[in-house]
Amino acid sequence: MYRIYINDTVLIIADFVPGGIGPNQRIDVQSFDFKEFYKHVKKGEGSVYVLLTDEPRRMFKKIRKPFLTIKAAGGVVKNEANQYLFIFRKGKWDLPKGKLDDGESTKIAAEREVAEECGIKVLSVGGKLCKTWHVYEDRGQTVFKKTSWYKMKAKKQKLIPQLEEDITEARWIDAGDFSFVRQNTFPLIKDIISLLEV
Structure with a gap:
């Protein structure tokens, strides 16, 4: 199964129909045109x-x-208090991430982006939590962004949001308060949160 995230929309590509999906949410594969779907x-x-x-x-x-x-x-x-790091960017709660530099591994890039966007020192980078596919437009071009997400540990420390990246707040949020984030975030972030609650 594959998931493609387009802002608040999710396109699932699968060989079965997941639970909770109604007839109006099923797309006929024979007549499917992604460009038209994306526009819509x-x-x-x-x-x-x-x-x-x-x-x-x-x-x-x-x-x-x-x-x-x-x-x-x-x-x-x-962090050690069982809190997770979130950022507030362009009016939505999000997680720190960014593009790879030339020749950079995904693991190194993930650590660098967290440090740059939140002004913190990461203690350790663990295994990959998941990877996601997000579609957006950049200068009129449709782009597929493949993001590798890593589990990390850090001490609770002062957060410095990277304002030039439109991040207006960085905050430690208790694992029990994820409903607060869910009220104002993207489906992609909701799905990552659900992996933390298992």
């Missing part, structure tokens, strides 16, 4: 759609082949 949903209010296919991997590759792919990495940072 990029400014929409958000929903979940399922593209049902016998070969999800092949369909996913076919969808993203015409577009530029950018690699990025981010961190899900936990």
Whole structure:
């Protein structure tokens, strides 16, 4: 199964229909055109759609082949008080992440981005939590961003949001207060949060 995030919309490519998906959320694979779909949903209010296919991997590759792919990495940072690091960017709660520099590994990039965007020192970078695919426009070009997310540890410390990256706040949030973040974030971040609650 693959998930493509477009602002508040999620496109699931799978060989089964996940629970809670109604008939109006299923897309006919024969007539599917991603460019048209993207145009339709990029400014929409958000929903979940399922593209049902016998070969999800092949369909996913076919969808993203015409577009530029950018690699990025981010961190899900936990401190000793069982709090997680979130940033507030462009009116939404988010997690620190950014594009890879030339020749940089995803793990190194994730640590660097957390340090730059929040002004903190990371103690350790653990294993990969997940990877996500997010579609957006950059200078009129549709881009697929592949983000590798890593688990990290840091001491509770003063946070310095990177204002030049439109981050107006960085905050430690208790694991029990994720509902606060969920009220004003993207489906992609909600899905990452759900991995922390297992």
